[in-house]
Amino acid sequence: MKEFIEKHQNCISGVLSGLDRVRFRGTFRYLAVPVLMMRWLNHRRVLLKDFKPFVESLTETLKNAIERTAAAASRPAVQYLASSSISKEDLVRELIRREGLTDGIVCILCWGCVMSAFSRGCR
Structure with a gap:
């Protein structure tokens, strides 16, 4: 991963890391x-x-x-978004600008979405 970041550093504005992806x-x-x-x-x-x-x-x-x-990381636990249509990128960029962040966790976002339910069919 370090090799990739070094090779493409002029195209990268930040790096995320977490549980998995x-x-x-x-x-x-x-x-x-x-x-x-x-x-x-x-x-x-x-x-x-x-x-x-x-x-x-x-x-x-x-x-x-x-x-x-x-x-x-001394960041707020979760920021709930009322709609999935809110631009997460714009929100994060605004937080970075407003709080003067340069690295680390910016925020953790959560939003709900409507999902289809599974059915078991005949019992």
């Missing part, structure tokens, strides 16, 4: 496609009857990791 657009296919979701759950050995507690625990683990990361 940051996705500004797109979907996690295993969560967006029912057949793939079922495969992922099977791989994780999660029965459908145990789905709710499994994802609640997973969500809590992720939220806690995000909050710890923000606290370690």
Whole structure:
């Protein structure tokens, strides 16, 4: 990664690091496609009857990791956006300008979006 950054430093305005990766657009296919979701759950050995507690625990683990990361960087934990149509890039650029940030975590954004629900079909 350091090699890549050094090679392309004139084209890079900042570097993000986190748990795994940051996705500004797109979907996690295993969560967006029912057949793939079922495969992922099977791989994780999660029965459908145990789905709710499994994802609640997973969500809590992720939220806690995000909050710890923000606290370690002395940044606000989460900034909730009322709409996914708000420009995240413009918001971040404004925070950088207003707070004079040069590196590190700028903010952690959260917004809701409408998702289709999975159905189990016949019981």
